[in-house]
Amino acid sequence: MKEPVPRTSRQEVALRLVRPYGGICTRSMLVDTGIGQGAIDAEIRARRWLRIGRHTVAIPEAMAPSWPSDASSWPRARPGAAGTPELSQLPLLWWAVWESGTGAVLDGASSLTASGLTGYTQDRIDVSVEAGSRTIRHPGIRITERRPLGPLAPGGIPRVETALSTIRAAQLAVSDRQAALVICMSVQQRIVEPDRLLRRWRGIARSKRRSLIGPVIGDVCDGAHSLGELDFAALCRARDLPEPVRQQLRQGPNGRIYLDVAFACGLVVEIDGAGHSWGLAPVDDALRANHVTLQNRSVLRIPVIGLRVMPQAFMDQVATGIRLRSPH
Structure with missing residues (x-):
């Protein structure tokens, strides 16, 4: 003793x-x-x-001074909340694991945060437990029962390994846009290796966002192959637009890989691979730039991730480009 x-x-x-x-x-x-x-x-x-x-x-x-001195305020704290330094997420993540139940581990975006992911905010902590475990619910903590729990990362806060956490973070995200963002950021910040993420995804049997997550992981981890398989003509057919007369994968300066698509009316669409510029900011930039381009030029640029998460908006611009350059 x-x-x-x-x-x-x-x-x-x-x-x-x-x-x-x-x-x-x-x-x-x-x-x-x-x-x-x-x-x-x-x-x-x-x-x-x-x-x-x-x-x-x-x-x-x-x-850290930012954390409340009143114990009753703790359950209302949030990781990544406005005004909260990232360093002060550490005690909240440990607290969530200790207070959620037997064998609780961080999962999803919370696990990625504990592994070093920065810049991705969430309104709750994701924790997983083995199915059937006794759990204690707290505001701000989302507990998911899983069988199996999945492989854990070595050292530090108990958490699911990064490849599986990335996939689960995308599955649990509040929107398709956030799902794509967390995948992009995890690979960009080297929280997870692209090959490991691809292998882990191939072992996932069911996913409510399979039609989005699979292509986005392909875009981020295997850009040239994914772009080469993109059937832009099918997107045009779905909108009753003319099919392109050319669709060819090209490599430009500085390692830029893009899909070169041309229409008979003279409109050209260049679809950039995910690695060309990371994150989702280029998606909004491209929409704005294309709006200007439609006024006086005939080349539209579309980030492939933007085409995944906002297909309607970008195909609207393609339709406008074709209409403006077609004989009336």
Whole structure:
């Protein structure tokens, strides 16, 4: 049995313990250092420590200033919320794992955040548990029961490995646009290797967003092959537009890979591969640039990811381009 820690040394021992976890720890971790349950309760009553759940204790002195000192505010905190420094996500992620139930692990975008993903915001923490596990629900935490749970990443916060987390993040995203964004960002920031993501996706039997996620993963991880398989003529037929007279994969300067599509009326459409410019900002840029281009030129540029998540908007522009250049 661990020798009890003297009252005068509790804070020093606790501060050393919570440092890797952003200022928090579990009661059992404190007990393992020699600080008994009664001593923990005494520190909480004295308001030197905070109880922020059934299992978790916060040491305010060790926490980032942005986190609430009122324990009742913790369940309403959000990772990536406005005004919240990214560094201060660490204690909230640990808290979610410790308080959600037996064997809980981070999953989806929350797992990717713990693995280093930056710039992707979410309004809740995603946690997964083995099906049948006892769980405790909290505001701001989405718990999913899974069988099997899936392979875990080594070290750090318990979390699902990055390839599977990327796919699940896309499946759980609030929109197709966000689903495409989290895939792009995970590969761009090297959170997941493209080959591993492709292999993991091929092993997924069911997905409610299969028609989107599969093509986007192909675009991001195997751009030239994916572009080569894109049937732009079928998109035109679906809109009752003339089929293109040319569809050819080309490589331009600086490694740019694009699909060169031409129509008999003189309109040319260049579809850029996902690696040409990352993220979804170029999607909005392309829509605006094309609006101007339609006034005086005959070349439209479309990011392939934009064609996946906003096909209607871009095909509307193609239809406008054909109409403006066709004899009346």
